[in-house]
């Protein structure tokens with residue numbers, strides 16, 4: 250965090266993911282004065298300004314001009330246009346540019362920014378950054394210095410864990426596991442609460458039991474040195490209730506369901522890259 254504290258950050262695009270990172274950074278005590286954000290919609294910026302006290306502008310260029318680190322946080326389909334808008338400034342100012350867009354490769358970013366020799370990082374964060382429990386994967390191009398890597402690492406570590414991957418293509422895997430992953434667990438919580446209602450619990454009791462169980466299990470898994478499979482076994486009494494439930498999950502092919510779902514997300518990330526490459530031609 251100390252490294253990042255000295256750098257000004259510009260978030261280009263202030264939607265869900267930028268909000269989560271900014272909120273997490275503010276909660277961790279990063280000075281509001283060091284954070285800038287741009288978005289076309291002024292009302293979104295007014296809310297951000299009010300909640301977090303950061304600098305906001307509708308102009309991407311104005312915000313980018315202020316910062317040493319740019320976080321490109323627009324939808325993949327908008328990123329080309331945004332990069333082209335920022336390309337001259339990027340070449341003149343040479344900030345560290347971190348893209349969080351799913352599917353957009355470093356090569357595409359370089360093309361769109363008009364230079365392949367800019368320091369670029371692909372980062373795949375997730376929304377639990379908002380509560381300091383994010384998980385990010387990072388990959389840097391050869392132009393990124395060790396000091397810049399440390400800044401990116403410090404930035405993302407301020408809002409959770411941050412891990413480097415060895416090949417750029419593995420960012421697609423990170424997207425399928427942790428980028429999209431919070432939604433998988435939210436779905437599990439929804440489904441467990443619905444099952445509770447089906448068993449006669451009130452919606453509120455079912456919701457609270459489902460959420461607290463998810464929180465408790467996640468905390469035990471993260472805070473314990475014991476393997477998760479062993480934690481599961483400790484809940485599963487021989488001939489007891491959990492055993493029946495786990496048998497039901499296994500019979501329904503839950504492990505394969507996870508493999509297929511992650512593969513679907515990874516494939517979509519690769520498809521996005523292809524679609525964006527085709528659109529650039």
Ligand SMILES: NC(=O)C1=CN([C@@H]2O[C@H](COP(=O)(O)OP(=O)(O)OC[C@H]3O[C@@H](n4cnc5c(N)ncnc54)[C@H](OP(=O)(O)O)[C@@H]3O)[C@@H](O)[C@H]2O)C=CC1
Nearest residue numbers: 262263264265266288290322323324325349350351374428
């Ligand atoms: N949401 C998530 O959990 C994760 C998202 N990501 C990646 O983060 C990126 C953003 O996703 P997310 O936050 O969900 O999307 P959002 O749509 O919530 O945020 C994108 C923001 O960019 C704004 N925007 C649109 N055009 C421009 C422009 N020309 N210049 C500046 N800002 C613009 C949008 O404004 P408006 O709404 O007014 O158009 C919107 O507020 C994506 O590339 C996604 O792949 C990565 C990891 C996780």
Ligand SMILES: O=C(O)[C@@H]1CCC=N1
Nearest residue numbers: 350351424428429430
């Ligand atoms: O759904 C998406 O495409 C983005 C990327 C990872 C999470 N949300």
